[in-house]
Amino acid sequence: MTAIRFFHMADLHLDSPFKGLFGLPEQNFKKIRSSTFEAFEKIIHKAIDEKPDFLLIVGDLYDGEHRSLQAQRRFQEAMEVLFQHNIPVILSYGNHDHLNGSWTRFALPSNVYELPAETSVVQLKIRGQVVKIYGFSYSERHIKESMIESYPTANDQHAIHIGMLHGSESSDTTHAVYAPFKKEQLLEKNYHYWALGHIHKRQLLHKEPPIVYPGNIQSRHRNERGVKGFYDVTLSQISADLMFVPTSAVVYSKVEVDCTGVFHANELLEKCGAALADNRQEYGASVVELHLNNIDEQAEALFEHATVEAWLETIREEEEGIEPMCWVQKLMYHRTATPYEPTAATESVINLMEQWDISAWKDILRDLYQHAGGARFVEPLTEQDIEHLKSSAQTLLADEIQRA
Ligand SMILES: [Mn+2]
Structure with a gap:
């Protein structure tokens, strides 16, 4: 044969x-x-x-x-x-x-x-x-x-x-x-x-x-x-x-950093640097979505006087010049869930959000995705993006209610 x-x-x-x-x-x-x-x-x-x-x-x-x-x-x-x-x-x-x-x-x-x-x-x-x-x-x-x-x-x-x-x-x-x-x-x-x-x-x-x-x-x-x-x-x-x-010449990847117990800015930078070094070791040249997980109250103080954009810029600077390249495209941070007392109002909004399907979300985001100048800069909306939007919207809502 x-x-x-x-x-x-x-x-x-x-x-x-x-x-x-x-x-x-x-x-x-x-x-x-x-x-x-x-x-x-x-x-x-x-x-x-x-x-x-x-x-x-x-x-x-x-x-x-x-x-x-x-x-x-x-x-x-x-x-x-x-x-x-x-x-x-x-x-x-x-x-x-x-x-x-x-x-x-x-x-x-x-x-x-x-x-x-x-x-x-x-x-x-x-x-x-x-x-x-x-x-x-x-x-x-x-x-x-x-x-x-x-x-x-x-x-x-x-x-x-x-x-x-x-x-x-x-x-x-x-x-x-x-x-x-x-x-x-x-x-x-x-x-x-x-x-x-x-x-x-x-x-x-x-x-x-x-x-x-x-x-x-x-x-x-x-x-x-x-x-x-x-x-x-x-x-x-x-x-x-x-x-x-x-065959990838550049690998797109997601890197997660556990921020439990982080207290000082340099600790956070070190943790990010170590995680990005591991990623570099595994994939070579890469474009990274960096997720800071388990941000507790203590770690959150690090974001009170510096924006996420400022952090992103600082992390990028740390990586600059190291070969193979690692470009941090996006930085996202996730707080440890702060327990809150659900009220009838918050629950009804969250329930409503749960009911929206993909086409409802597309309709809601129409202004952005159909914007004459901006639409070509956004990547196609995926189910993953919607999941992420949903959870960020819920966290934001819970937060605002709590602060009010
Ligand atoms: Mn194709």
């Missing part, structure tokens, strides 16, 4: 602009701004070193439909290098880099198969083993209808069949639904592997055969936390072996 080896990646989002970052030193911004390229280059180096049989790239190679010139140039150069090493690449375009955008065209070398808008098959022969790869590119940004019917059922028993699909599982309503599918529909095709893209969080929807989201290769904002990468897959007709390979 011949086994083949390929790299499965998706959502490169090359030249992502990282719009939500402000006030950071020039060299930090440069590092972050080039992280999508750096992550991609790690993959190309590994491909050159280890010579997999081919690469699959499942949509959203480029961040914008205008496909920045720099991104295209860097991508083309990478493909030329793979051409010299005889490594084929099969790619599809997704909702971000759909075929209807307007961009300056670069010609890619002949080892690269760009899937067209109609579901098509690419056939390769690897050490005598026939491999059939099916997929399509987005003809326009919004493909809301299911595309799965357009994929043929595997009938050639001697071939290895792989489906490439940029889209979302139809029950997953946390994302805009693109080219929706049900897991059962994929399984019915009798393929040996489903290479998915679109959802940036790595996940295995099914084990045998594997149905896989590798996630993106580099986080783009604080809601895409953790180490990103791709899958190095060894596949035969009867077995699949998946190895995750990290």
